[in-house]
Amino acid sequence: MKKPYVICHMVSTVDGRIISENWGPREKTKAYSAIYEKCHEGFKSNAWMCGRVTMEANFTKGLKPTPVQPTQPITREPFVADEKAKSFAIAVDAKGKLGWKRNKISGDHIIEVLTTQVSDDYLQYLQNLSISYIFAGEKEINFQLALQQLRNLFPIKTLMLEGGGNINGSLLNAGLIDELSLLIVPIADGRANTATTFDVSEYLPRKKAKLIRLKKVKQMKHDVLWLRYDFKSK
Numbered sequence: 001m002k003k004p005y006v007i008c009h010m011v012s013t014v015d016g017r018i019i020s021e022n023w024g025p026r027e028k029t030k031a032y033s034a035i036y037e038k039c040h041e042g043f044k045s046n047a048w049m050c051g052r053v054t055m056e057a058n059f060t061k062g063l064k065p066t067p068v069q070p071t072q073p074i075t076r077e078p079f080v081a082d083e084k085a086k087s088f089a090i091a092v093d094a095k096g097k098l099g100w101k102r103n104k105i106s107g108d109h110i111i112e113v114l115t116t117q118v119s120d121d122y123l124q125y126l127q128n129l130s131i132s133y134i135f136a137g138e139k140e141i142n143f144q145l146a147l148q149q150l151r152n153l154f155p156i157k158t159l160m161l162e163g164g165g166n167i168n169g170s171l172l173n174a175g176l177i178d179e180l181s182l183l184i185v186p187i188a189d190g191r192a193n194t195a196t197t198f199d200v201s202e203y204l205p206r207k208k209a210k211l212i213r214l215k216k217v218k219q220m221k222h223d224v225l226w227l228r229y230d231f232k233s234k
Helices: 026-041 052-060 120-128 143-153 165-173
Strands: 005-012 047-051 088-092 108-114 132-135 158-161 179-184 213-219 225-230
Touching: 005 026, 005 165, 026 179, 047 052, 047 108, 047 165, 052 088, 120 132, 132 143, 158 165
Parallel strands: 005 158, 005 179, 047 088, 047 158, 088 108, 108 132
Antiparallel strands: 179 225, 213 225
């Protein structure tokens, strides 16, 4: 299957929690974020992807879409809004709930990954904003199909997968991750029922735990540990 090389890049506590609201003073979390971004920039990738919840929390700030009535029905075909775009922010938004003010995040052209259940009104809304979109499934996202389209329709060879836990878990379960870049912050969270690096949804068929190979370890500032793993078999 032709797809981008997928690097899951995440930061978590020593017990795997990824929600930072309980991690102490803002100065600390800002320092961890700076390390995360510096490591991200070290990879040769022109695309990053995260789920709707992560997008809402960090980028759209809960903005609701303003649907636009199209003049005619819209076919469920990919829409490439900017053929000259070189870098991409990919939002997994199965039901079309994200609101946008523009078609870029820090210069990266937005691509929405949708299911065919999304309304024509929402598609017209995205088209009016010049936001690209693809379809990958009827009700649930088929990530294999999504990655194939992202590779074939856009110049994306390496993709940074950056959460949340459910989207990471879905790609893990489907065997679509090639590498894990994990920053461990020196915090024991301990909260129950909170997102972790990989959360496989109950509706997905259960598979055996994945054995991965350690390829690099590096101690960073502020007692952060950077672990790199290869998903290829030994």
